[in-house]
Structures are given as structure tokens and as C-alpha cells.
Amino acid sequence: xxxxxxxxxxxxxxxxxxxxxxxxxxxxxxxxxxxxxxxxxxxxxxxxxxxxxxxxxxxxxxxxxxxxxxxxxxxxxxxxxxxxxxxxxxxxxxxxxxxxxxxxxxxxxxxxxxxxxxxxxxxxxxxxxxxxxxxxxxxxxxxxxxxxxxxxxxxxxxxxxxxxxxxxxxxxxxxxxxxxxxxxxxxxxxxxxxxxxxxxxxxxxxxxxxxxxxxxxxxxxxxxxxxxxxxxxxxxxxxxxxxxxxxxxxxxxxxxxxxxxxxxxxxxxxxxxxxxxxxxxxxxxxxxxxxxxxxxxxxxxxxxxxxxxxxxxxx
Amino acid sequence: xxxxxxxxxxxxxxxxxxxxxxxxxxxxxxxxxxxxxxxxxxxxxxxxxxxxxxxxxxxxxxxxxxxxxxxxxxxxxxxxxxxxxxxxxxxxxxxxxxxxxxxxxxxxxxxxxxxxxxxxxxxxxxxxxxxxxxxxxxxxxxxxxxxxxxxxxxxxxxxxxxxxxxxxxxxxxxxxxxxxxxxxxxxxxxxxxxxxxxxxxxxxxxxxxxxxxxxxxxxxxxxxxxxxxxxxxxxxxxxxxxxxxxxxxxxxxxxxxxxxxxxxxxxxxxxxxxxxxxxxxxxxxxxxxxxxxxxxxxxxxxxxxxxxxxxxxxxxx
Numbered sequence: 001x002x003x004x005x006x007x008x009x010x011x012x013x014x015x016x017x018x019x020x021x022x023x024x025x026x027x028x029x030x031x032x033x034x035x036x037x038x039x040x041x042x043x044x045x046x047x048x049x050x051x052x053x054x055x056x057x058x059x060x061x062x063x064x065x066x067x068x069x070x071x072x073x074x075x076x077x078x079x080x081x082x083x084x085x086x087x088x089x090x091x092x093x094x095x096x097x098x099x100x101x102x103x104x105x106x107x108x109x110x111x112x113x114x115x116x117x118x119x120x121x122x123x124x125x126x127x128x129x130x131x132x133x134x135x136x137x138x139x140x141x142x143x144x145x146x147x148x149x150x151x152x153x154x155x156x157x158x159x160x161x162x163x164x165x166x167x168x169x170x171x172x173x174x175x176x177x178x179x180x181x182x183x184x185x186x187x188x189x190x191x192x193x194x195x196x197x198x199x200x201x202x203x204x205x206x207x208x209x210x211x212x213x214x215x216x217x218x219x220x221x222x223x224x225x226x227x228x229x230x231x232x233x234x235x236x237x238x239x240x241x242x243x244x245x246x247x248x249x250x251x252x253x254x255x256x257x258x259x260x261x262x263x264x265x266x267x268x269x270x271x272x273x274x275x276x277x278x279x280x281x282x283x284x285x286x287x288x289x290x291x292x293x294x295x296x297x298x299x300x301x302x303x304x305x306x307x308x309x310x311x312x313x314x315x
Numbered sequence: 316x317x318x319x320x321x322x323x324x325x326x327x328x329x330x331x332x333x334x335x336x337x338x339x340x341x342x343x344x345x346x347x348x349x350x351x352x353x354x355x356x357x358x359x360x361x362x363x364x365x366x367x368x369x370x371x372x373x374x375x376x377x378x379x380x381x382x383x384x385x386x387x388x389x390x391x392x393x394x395x396x397x398x399x400x401x402x403x404x405x406x407x408x409x410x411x412x413x414x415x416x417x418x419x420x421x422x423x424x425x426x427x428x429x430x431x432x433x434x435x436x437x438x439x440x441x442x443x444x445x446x447x448x449x450x451x452x453x454x455x456x457x458x459x460x461x462x463x464x465x466x467x468x469x470x471x472x473x474x475x476x477x478x479x480x481x482x483x484x485x486x487x488x489x490x491x492x493x494x495x496x497x498x499x500x501x502x503x504x505x506x507x508x509x510x511x512x513x514x515x516x517x518x519x520x521x522x523x524x525x526x527x528x529x530x531x532x533x534x535x536x537x538x539x540x541x542x543x544x545x546x547x548x549x550x551x552x553x554x555x556x557x558x559x560x561x562x563x564x565x566x567x568x569x570x571x572x573x574x575x576x577x578x579x580x581x582x583x584x585x586x587x588x589x590x591x592x593x594x595x596x597x598x599x600x601x602x603x604x605x606x607x608x609x610x611x612x613x614x615x616x617x618x619x620x621x622x623x624x625x626x627x628x629x630x631x632x
Contacts, residue, residue, distance in 0.1 A: 040334045043322055053376050054456035056334070058492045058510050059534065065513035066531075073343045074566075093328045100341055117325060127317035134323060223545040226555060262535050263515070263566075264559035 007165055007187065007196050008206070009306050017301040019192060019248035021293065025283035026244030027237070028290045029276055031084050032154075032185070032209060032254045033075060035101060036091040036119040038064045047124035048159065063258045068094075071257025072101050076108065078270055082277045087287040089115040089154045089185070089254070092141035102145055111286040112146050113185075114138040114168070116156025123159040131161055136171045139180065149176035151288040154185040154209065165196060169204040178203075183291035185209035191240060191249050193294040195303050203299060207290050208250040212236070215259040215269075226268040233272035241279060250290060251276070336497060337511075337520045337529065345516070347571015348622035350615075354608040355567035356560075357615050358600060360415055361509070361532055361578040362406055363486065364436065366422035367395040367450045375457040378450045378489050380539060380580075395582045399425070399432055402585020407439055409590060413597035418612040420446035420486040420509070423470035426477035433477045442611035444484030445470050445505070454487045454496045464499050471503050483613045486510065486532060498523040507616050515563060515573050517619045528616055530574070533559075537578040542589070549592045557599045564606060572622070574615065 021028050040061050042050045051057035079086055088105055090112050095102050105112070116123075117138055123131055139150045153168040165184050172181015184196060187206040196204045211217050213236055218224045224232070233253065240249040253272070255261075260269045276282060285293075327333035350357045369392045371382040380395065382388040410417050419436045421443055426433050436443055447454065448470045454463060467485075474482045483506045487496065490510040500508055501524035507517070509532035520527045534540050536559050541552045560575055567573035577596070584593045600607060610618070 039327070040332070045318070045322065053491060054493075056456070056492060056494060058487075059490050059512070062490070062511045062513040062531075063534065065511075069340070069514050070342045073341060093325060096328050096330060097332065098339060099330070100344065121322070125318040125322070130317055130320070130323060223547070225545075225547050225551040226558070227551070262559070263562040264536050264555040266562060267558050 002162065005187075007198075008189065008194055009197075009310055011194065011302075011306050011309065013191070016192070016247060017298065017305050018246070019294070019298050021248045021283040023283065024281070026248060026281040027241050027279075028248065028250045028283045028285045028293075029084075029237075030250070030252050030285050030287055030290060031079060031086050032089050032252055032287065033072070033086045034089040034115060034254065034256045035072060035094055035105070036064065036067070036089075036115065036256070037094040037097055039118050039120040042118065042120035045122045045124055048122050048157075050120040065258075067256060067258030067261065068098055068101060071261035073104065074261040074266060075255065075257050075269075076104055078266070078273065080108065082273045084273065084277065084284055085110050085286055087111040087113060087152070089113060090142065091115055091117065091119050091156070092138040092145075093117050095141055095145040099145070106146055111152075111288050112142050112148055112150065113152030113154065113287060114142060114150050115154045119157050121156055123155055123161050123164060126161065128161070128163050128167070131163060132167045132171065135167050136175075139171055139175055143175070149179040151180060151182040151291060152185055152207065153181075153183075158186070160186060165204070166199045169198045169202045170200055173202055182295065183207045183287060185287070191243075192247070193250060193290060193298070195299055195306065203295055205291050205294055205299065207287050207294075208252055209254055210252045211254075213252065214254040215265075216256045219259045219265070226265040229265070230268035230271045234275050237272070237276050237279075241281065244281065335521060337518060340518075342514060342516060343570065345571075348516075348619065350572050350608040350622070351610075351618050352608055354606055355572055356564045356603075356607050357572065357574050357618070358415075358607050358609040359418060359530070359532070359574060359576045359612050359615055360410065360609070361418045361420055361486070361576065361612070362403075362410075363446055363578060363580050364399060364403065364419050364421045364425060364432070365395065365446060365450050365488075365580070365582075366399075366424045366428070367392065368424075371451045373451070375453070375455055378453060380543065381450055398580060398582025398585055399429060402581030402583075403432070403435075405585045405587075405590045406579060406581045406593065407435070409593050409597060411439070413594075413601055415597060415600075415609055416611050417441040418484070419443045420484075421474060422446050422450060422488075423448045423473045426473045430477065437478050437480070442484070442613050443474065443478045443480060443482060444486060444509075444612060445474050445482050446486045447488040450488045453489060454492050456493050458493055460495050460499070463493055463495055464502070467499050467503050471505070483507065483616070484509065484530070490532075490534065497527050501525050501527045507612065509576075509612070517574065517616065528619070530612055530616060531576065532578050533576045534578070535559075537580075538584040538589075539580045543583055549589050553592045553595050556596050560600060560603075564603060568606070
């Protein structure tokens with residue numbers, strides 16, 4: 001085991017090269033709906049238990065199924081209304097189970113990125129070859145079902161190995177050249193995109209997702225009241241928008257439609273969407289668009305700045 | 316050592332679900348139904364009347380809201396018993412004043428230990444359904460089929476005898492089921508169960524013993540979930556329940572019938588400092604009376620069945 005992930009260098013938030021977004025926007029805003037399938041009877045993994053009670057764990061399965069039966073269409077209507085294209089964090093087996101949801105997202109030109117096969121299959125305990133095969137299978141499934149070259153990865157149920165980021169970057173690049181394997185959502189160390197070091201030296205970045213604004217963390221872990229979540233989202237936006245006047249920032253709202261699209265919560269989400277998209281300096285984007293813009297315009301300067309500061313610190 | 320490659324196998328990856336209990340469909344893809352009187356929204360008010368035994372076994376898990384302290388946990392036993400002695404009367408009064416017709420989900424054992432309570436419930440203009448034998452008798456994969464069948468039979472027989480009614484519906488303790496529960500319920504003559512909270516409308520389930528309808532009883536706006544598990548304030552509960560009601564009513568107007576299911580626990584909402592919050596919620600619902608059909612769960616089931624029959628005049632959403 002390593003003391004740190006070794007995926008990035010220390011790089012202070014102040015005095016970085018300025019990030020500019022298209023049309024002079026201050027903040028890149030993206031919404032990442034997690035479209036997931038939790039198996040009712042997943043195989044045991046010695047490192048993590050998928051359900052808290054004997055299978056079928058009906059309460060947990062039921063509410064997640066609510067997201068698929070009811071929630072996604074509610075959120076799609078809302079994102080349509082505010083001109084947001086979702087960046088789907090996808091359990092790729094859902095393409096087989098519930099293709100209607102994939103079709104609805106495709107019609108809207110949403111982006112799909114890999115979130116593993118099932119959210120009840122963990123990376124823990126996989127060999128490097130097994131993990132590579134699992135990642136490759138998900139990238140292939142996205143291409144087969146949507147025609148897209150998968151650009152991003154969020155490990156299933158946030159279960160990682162030491163090789164997760166390396167493997168995803170390699171698989172994406174092998175399959176799609178510079179169109180695939182561009183970014184990870186697994187790192188929560190920054191409010192701006194940052195270069196990520198991979199063992200093969202590929203140009204690869206972290207696009208800020210967010211656990212602090214993630215509805216499941218907010219509602220199921222931190223037990224926040226719905227109307228307060230709306231205030232949290234607005235405060236988060238206000239600060240990142242203000243800071244974005246100096247150098248572009250990123251705000252993501254990661255969602256789960258068994259949380260955010262429940263009838264007692266959806267109003268809070270809409271309030272935040274209306275507020276955020278009502279600001280002129282917002283670039284409403286997808287994960288891929290943010291990653292590509294950063295790679296094309298800011299990645300090299302960032303790498304050089306990180307290197308210079310590292311050398312200065314070591315001198 | 317790495318996991319066996321079997322861990323990566325996905326034999327149930329197919330269209331629909333990885334189980335055969337009910338069919339996959341999205342709510343928006345189903346024909347819109349209208350409730351009696353051409354109302355868009357059905358309102359189901361469930362009151363869970365529960366028995367949490369002091370000698371809780373807690374197998375295979377401790378039921379939420381049950382005993383947590385070393386035996387004898389007088390604190391939690393009496394806090395829950397409060398609901399059956401005191402809280403229930405405040406809840407009944409609030410419902411009667413608001414002219415709401417409740418559904419009572421009752422632990423079977425209460426029919427033996429507190430027959431006066433059951434008699435009082437039968438006097439209300441509502442329906443009684445089964446809520447398991449006690450809150451400690453959990454329906455899980457740890458229970459063998461015969462033992463579960465006996466548990467279900469005992470619960471239904473006891474409640475049917477005590478109420479003189481059919482007892483058509485079922486709510487499992489903690490909404491937990493085994494692989495067999497729906498089959499055994501249908502076998503015992505139960506027509507609907509409330510445990511699968513995956514929809515805002517009823518839908519049919521498949522069992523070995525014929526049809527069973529799932530009537531999803533929302534957990535997310537339940538009093539014990541919001542105030543007890545999430546520790547939100549009473550005022551926030553009112554806000555959340557009325558927000559949910561307003562949203563579902565608006566969606567029902569546009570897309571076709573919806574079911575608003577509110578579940579209550581007299582030991583929680585029947586406390587003196589909380590009961591006014593229930594009254595506020597009921598008042599909010601009453602403001603929309605002309606768009607709401609409020610009925611016990613069995614009548615909601617009947618209306619759903621007749622609205623779902625081919626040629627029932629269900630308007631497409």
C-alpha cells in the first residue's frame with residue numbers, strides 16, 4: 001500500500017495559470033446523473049457487502065428501482081427545461097436491462113461515461129487483468145449501445161484499485177485514440193480540472209465531480225433537509241462563480257434519481273438549476289466537453305506550472 | 316489473491332430485471348388512469364400500529380425503531396407502546412376531524428394482547444391490513460418457507476378473527492421480504508402488499524399462487540424516516556410532505572393518476588409536540604379536496620384494477 005495515491009502532485013489553488021472557458025464563462029457547470037443498476041442478488045465480495053440485510057434486501061432494491069421506473073424521466077424533463085445535457089455515469093448492464101432509459105438519454109444528446117457494469121460489482125479483489133477486462137467491457141458496451149467513445153470513468157460504487165485510473169486511460173486510448181479515456185471523476189482534491197499522472201504518461205485529467213454536492217451523500221449520508229440542499233447548491237455556486245472571475249472553476253451536481261427526483265425533493269433541485277443556469281457567465285457543459293477544452297487549452301500550461309513549482313520547492 | 320472469474324459473470328444480464336417478480340416499465344410509458352370521480356390523485360394514509368417485543372431477538376437484523384439497549388430496554392419498549400395507548404388516539408382524532416379514511420397496518424400479536432385497541436380501530440371508517448406478527452418477526456431469506464408460511468397464516472388468521480374482516484393487504488415489518496414472501500401472501504389470500512417502494516402507482520406482481528398487486532407505500536416521507544432516521548425537524552417534515560403532495564398532484568394533472576402514500580406511526584407523530592404537524596398536513600390535503608380521492612388501500616386497489624381493465628376508459632397521458 002502507498003502513502004498517497006501518487007496520481008497528482010501538490011499544486012496550490014492560488015497563482016495557477018488562468019483557466020478560460022468558452023465565451024468567457026467563469027464557471028463550467030455540469031450535471032452527472034448516475035444511471036445505475038443494483039442487482040437484487042449480487043455475488044459476494046469478501047471486501048464489501050452489497051446489501052445490509054439478507055437478499056432480497058427489498059427496501060434498498062426498491063428505492064433504487066424507483067429511480068429507474070420513475071425518477072430519470074422526471075429529471076430529464078427538468079434538465080430539458082433548463083438546457084442542461086446530462087453526463088451519465090452509467091452501470092453499463094443497464095443498457096440491457098432498461099434500454100428505454102438509454103434511448104431517452106440518447107435522444108437528448110447526453111454523454112455517457114462508464115461507472116462499471118453494476119453498482120453491486122466492486123473493484124476490490126480484482127486482479128489487474130480482471131479489472132482491465134471489466135473496464136474494457138463497459139467501454140465497449142457504451143460504444144455498442146450509444147455509439148460514443150467513452151471519455152470518462154467513475155469507478156463502480158467508488159471502489160478502486162491502485163491501477164484504476166491507469167487502466168481506464170489505457171483502455172480508452174487503445175480503443176478510441178485521443179477521443180477516449182480522457183478523464184476521471186474519482187478524485188475530489190480540487191475545484192478545477194487538473195492533470196492526472198498515469199503510468200503510461202497519457203494526457204489524462206481529473207474533472208471535478210463532487211461528493212459534497214452529491215445528492216446521495218447529502219441526503220442518505222449527511223441527512224440534509226431538501227430545502228437546505230437547495231441553499232447548499234446555491235452557496236457552492238455563488239462562491240465558485242465569484243472565484244471563476246479570476247480563473248475558471250467547475251461545479252458538478254452528481255445525482256441519483258432515487259434521491260433527487262423523489263416528489264419531496266425535486267423542487268429543491270429545480271430551484272438550484274434555475275438559479276445556476278440564470279447566470280450569464282455559466283458554461284453549461286458535459287464532462288467530456290470540460291475535459292477536452294482543458295486538454296486543448298490548459299493542460300500543457302498546467303503541467304509546466306506544476307513542474308516549475310515543484311522544482312522551486314525542491315531547490 | 317484475486318477473486319474467481321465467476322465474480323465477473325453476469326448470467327442475469329437481460330432485458331427487464333434480474334428477477335421475475337414483476338415486469339419492467341417506466342411510469343411515463345404506462346396509460347394514465349383516473350381515480351373515482353375523475354380525480355387525478357389518490358391519497359392513501361397508512362397508520363402503522365406496531366408491537367415491538369421487549370424480548371427482541373434481532374435476527375437476522377435489529378428492526379429499525381426496535382430495542383437497542385441491553386434487556387430489559389424499558390425505554391424503547393414504552394416509547395413504542397406509547398403510540399398504541401396515547402398517540403393513536405390523537406392520530407384518530409386528527410383523521411376523523413379531517414374526514415380522512417385511514418388504513419391501519421397492524422401487528423398480528425396486538426389482536427391477542429390489546430383487543431380493545433383493535434376494536435377501536437375497527438370503529439374508524441377505514442381498513443385493517445396485516446403488518447406481520449410482531450416487528451421482531453422479520454421476513455427475510457434467513458427464514459425457511461414453511462416457517463414463513465406459518466407466520467403469515469397465524470398473522471392473517473388472528474387479525475381476520477379479531478376484525479371480522481378479510482384483511483386484504485400486507486405490510487412487512489421493515490418492508491423486508493424473503494424470496495418467497497409474495498408467493499406466500501398470494502397463497503394466503505392477500506391481494507396487495509406495500510413493501511416494494513419503487514413506483515408512484517400500483518403495479519402487478521407475479522407469484523406462484525396468482526396475482527398480487529404492489530401498492531408502494533412511500534418510505535421517504537414517512538414520519539419515522541424523516542424525523543426518526545434523518546432527524547429532520549417537524550416543520551421540515553410538513554414541508555417535505557406538502558412538497559411531495561403538490562408535486563404529485565401537478566404531475567397527476569398532466570400525466571395521469573398518481574398515488575400519494577403517507578405512512579404514519581402513532582408513537583412518532585402522536586407525540587404532543589408533533590401532532591399539530593399532522594393536522595397541518597391533513598389541512599393542506601383538504602385544501603385540494605376537489606382534485607383528490609382519499610380512500611383506504613383496498614378501495615384504491617379496486618379502483619386501480621377497474622381503471623386498468625381493457626376498455627376501462629383510461630385516458631392516455
